[in-house]
Amino acid sequence: MSGQVHPPARLLMGPGPINADPRVLRAMSAQLVGQYDPAMTAYMTETMALYREVFATANEQTFLVDGTSRAGIEAALVSLLEPGDRVLVPVFGRFGHLLVEIAERCGAQVHTIEVPWGEVFAPEQVEAAVAAVRPKLVAVVQGDTSTTMCQPLADLGEVCRRHDALLYCDATASLGGNAFATDAWGLDVVTAGLQKCLGGPSGSAPITISERAVDVIEARKHVEAGIREPGDTARGTRIASNYLDLAQVMDYWGPRRLNHHTEATTMLYGARECARLLVEEGLDAAVARHALHGRAMLEGVRGLGLGVFGDVAQKMHNVVAVEIPDGVDGAATRAALLADFGIEIGTSFGPLHGRVWRIGTMGYNARRDAVLTTLAALEQVLRAAGASVTAGGGVGAAREVYA
Amino acid sequence: MSGQVHPPARLLMGPGPINADPRVLRAMSAQLVGQYDPAMTAYMTETMALYREVFATANEQTFLVDGTSRAGIEAALVSLLEPGDRVLVPVFGRFGHLLVEIAERCGAQVHTIEVPWGEVFAPEQVEAAVAAVRPKLVAVVQGDTSTTMCQPLADLGEVCRRHDALLYCDATASLGGNAFATDAWGLDVVTAGLQKCLGGPSGSAPITISERAVDVIEARKHVEAGIREPGDTARGTRIASNYLDLAQVMDYWGPRRLNHHTEATTMLYGARECARLLVEEGLDAAVARHALHGRAMLEGVRGLGLGVFGDVAQKMHNVVAVEIPDGVDGAATRAALLADFGIEIGTSFGPLHGRVWRIGTMGYNARRDAVLTTLAALEQVLRAAGASVTAGGGVGAAREVYA
Structure with a gap:
């Protein structure tokens, strides 16, 4: 029979998942309580309040979807979109294509605009498309790890x-890990996951929903129940999912606590601790930390003599796409980093496949020692592979950022 | 800010969730590794093998859906059912109605047969309905906690x-906790959760899929890709979910390891440990343990002078519905058990609302001390409420079962 779980020591410096903060894992080792225990409902209410701070919102409807970040995306889209609805997706990387695919499966008419990988959209480009398409919903990724770009949202x-x-x-x-302001930016629905800058394991999807979006979702429930209320615009199609039906999940998290699924209590403990860590640090301080260590990693790889992909001015703080030098085997380099140093960096896909590594500095691993250790190990591995690297140039350049 | 997670001590003797086995929580505190780390893919492969033993199947396609048990149910139904498909659901409790609702949301034509709560179906009843409806799929619950009944499946x-x-x-x-044999009974798809007899927290849904069912799911993928293969019967509708698209999830768990969602690694560690516990004990021994402690609880509540709901010969081993004596406030009794003894027992709903409590003996809590403690506490609480109970009768009757 297979043995006790005993994973090897790894420093996870890819685009996520990353090492979970030990505090999150300890929180997840707490024993369970019943689903309607007063202690449990208090934890649920606290978790809602904590994520309001993380999302920078006053939205009452701020809670967790029980699944990975992808479950959160699908819950948002399947609950908002009725078959035939028009959607606009500005695509600047792989996860834009995921939004397209999920919206298509909801039966929506999906329109896209695209920029080349490594760029983002200007608000005028989005506005022109919105004016032309007249969508019910604009669905956009903020940070797309496939390209490392961070789409500015403030005007959208x-x-x-x-x-x-x-x-x-x-x-x-x-x-x-990057500035975010749900209410100030006028975002209606936002979803996330724990496994990136939040420092937890994948498996819980925080979500926040504006009043305006709540109305759209509730109207579908009214229609389903045969109720028409003034202002209801839903055409009356039932939400195609039960598990990801946000109308039901809101009733479950809300004061009525209507039974839906059995809460994934251990993941809730973890998600709550992720938010506690961020709120304790302060959201601005957490973003500044990601900016600092992201800049150190960026200057570090440049200090080694490596190129960086994309419009660096628009890069997320927490991941950098590093060009694989000519003549270097990208996969062999990653394998050597893992085998000799226990360090994982990311591969890439689509147009960047074989061209870049993706190195993350996020969550628990947005730390000076993690950055410097990765740069030191990368220098050794590249040197052993016969690549031309500047001895000490990576760690030196990063140290200057920290000075 | 809210404090560190610190749940009160509870003995969870309801119909689930129950206390997680401490070994499962310890396994879940292990640090993460990358999604394609050799250690991670080995854990995934081991988890598939372990759940083949738990499900008693040789099905290659045996893995985890990342969500609660309800996500597993929906993954099965949305992947198998195309709009317009006929489904037969034999309903003998609340969770049969859930299957109906999910199948309806998939666009299926759902036909039901029903027996009164507290009973199960004879195979002839199901066969007559199958012959009349000619469904593509029969969807049935094995153990419905709402009634405590366990539907015999061997002939279906x-x-x-x-x-x-x-x-x-x-x-x-x-x-x-009850005899189960996927292959011997000819079941095509089976889904489960961790929070009942498996002794873990909710949040991961083990699933197994027969070759026959794999063919049905794969055929939809072929149609989606514009490929028609001999024997394909799918009418060509795309699976309405991306997150719960079993064709994609099979490709992710299979040898090609095509990227889908980011695995909920901590839940996988937990699910793997749940299966390790069962396989270590032996599935037959685990079922015998649930039978023993379930019988002790049953005789114990009878020994207190309480009645039991339903056809006891068809009861699941792991839960009993105890009739609330006349003049006793069911909710106040549960609250007193929780406040004074830290013990949770279950309420009920539908036709049984206010009529029975549901008491579980499952997973980590299928233990002699848990049974006797619950009976002793229940006697005290009922006595304080002025009910007529046989002093020492509950613990005494349970002890006789153990003798």
Whole structure:
């Protein structure tokens, strides 16, 4: 029979998942309580309040979807979109394509605009498309790890409101490590995950939903129940999922606590601790920490003599795409880092496959020792592979950022 | 800010969730590794093998869905059912109605047969309905905690094969505590959860899929890709979910390891440990343990002078519905048990609301001390409430079972 779980020591410096903060794992080792125990409902209420701080929102409807970040995305889209609804997805990397695919499976008419990998959209580009498509929903990724780009969102809420569209944002890869303001930016629904800048394991998807979006979702429930209320615009299709039906999940997290699924209590303990860590540090301080260590890693790889992919001015703080030098085997380099140093960095896919490594500095691993250790190990592995690297240049350049 | 997670000590003797086995919580505190780390893929492969033993199957496609047991149910139904497909659901409790609701949301034509709460179906009743409805799929719950009944399944696979129907079973509440044989019984798809007899927290849904059912799911993928293969019967509708698309999830767990969601690694560690516990004990021994402690609880509540709901000969081993004596406030009794003894027992709903408590003896809590402690505390609480109970009768009767 297979033995006790005993994973090897790893420093996870890829685009996520990363090492969980030990405090999160300890919180997850707490014993269970019943689903309607007063202690449990108090934890649920606290978790809602904590994630309001993380998302920078006053939205009452801020809670967890029980599944990975992808479950959160699908819950948002399947609950908002009725078959035939028009959706606009500005695509600047792989996770934009995921939004397209999920929206298509909801039966939506999906329109896309695209920029080349390594770039982001100007608000005017989005507004022109919104004006042309007149979508019910604009669905956009904030930080797309496939390209490392971070889409500016501050103007998009206003654009969407002018054109009477809802705005959904997938903030899985960026939340906690990059500036984020649900209410100030006019975002209607935002979803995330724990396994990036939040410092936890994958398996719980924090979500926040504006009043405007709640109304759209509730209207579908009214129609389902045969009730028409003034202002209801839903055409009456039932939400195609039970598990990801946000109307039901809101009733479960809300004061009525209507039974839905059996809460994934251990994941809730973990998600709550992730938020506690961020709120304790302060969201601005956490973003500043990710900015600092991200800059150190960026200057470090440049100090080794390596190139960086994409428009660095628009890069997420927490991941960098490092060009694989000519003549170096990218996969062999990653394997050597893992075998000799226990360090994982990321591969890439799509147009960047074989061209870049993706190195993350996020959550628990947005730390000076993690950055310097990775740069030191990378120098050794590249040297052994015969690549031309500047001896000490990586650690030296990063140290200057920290000075 | 809210404090460190620190749940009160509880003995969870309801219909689930129950206390997690401490070994499971310890396994879940292990640090993460990367999603494609050789250690991680080895854990995934081991987990598949372990759940083949738990499900008593040789099905290659045996793995975890990342979500609660309800996510597993929905993954099975949304992947198997195309809009318009006929489904037969034999309903003998609340979770049968859940299967109906999920199948309806998949767009299926759902037909039901029902027996009164507290009873199960004879195979002839199911066969007559299958012959009349000619469904693509029969979807049935094994153990429905709402009534405590355990539907005999041994003959249903043969019935379904004779009529060319697939057979899906929701074994969430029963697996590990009651006899189960996926292959011997001819079940095509079975899903479960960790929070009942498996002794873990909710949040991961083990699933097993027969070759026959794999073919049905793969055929939809072929159609989606524009490929028609001999024998493909799918009408060409795309699976409405991405997150719960079993064709994609099989590719992710299979040898090609195609990227899908980011695995909920901590839940996988937990699910793996749940299966290790059962396989170590032996599945037959685990079922015998649940039978023993379930009988002790049953005789114990009778020994107190309380009645038991339903056809006891068809009861699941792991839960009993105890009639609330006349004049006793069921909710106040539960509250007193929780406040004074830290013991949780279950309420009930539907036709049984206010009529019975549901008491579970499952997973880590299928133990002599848990049974006797619960009976002793229940006697005290009922006595304080002015009910007529036989002093020492509960613990005494349970002790006789153990003698």
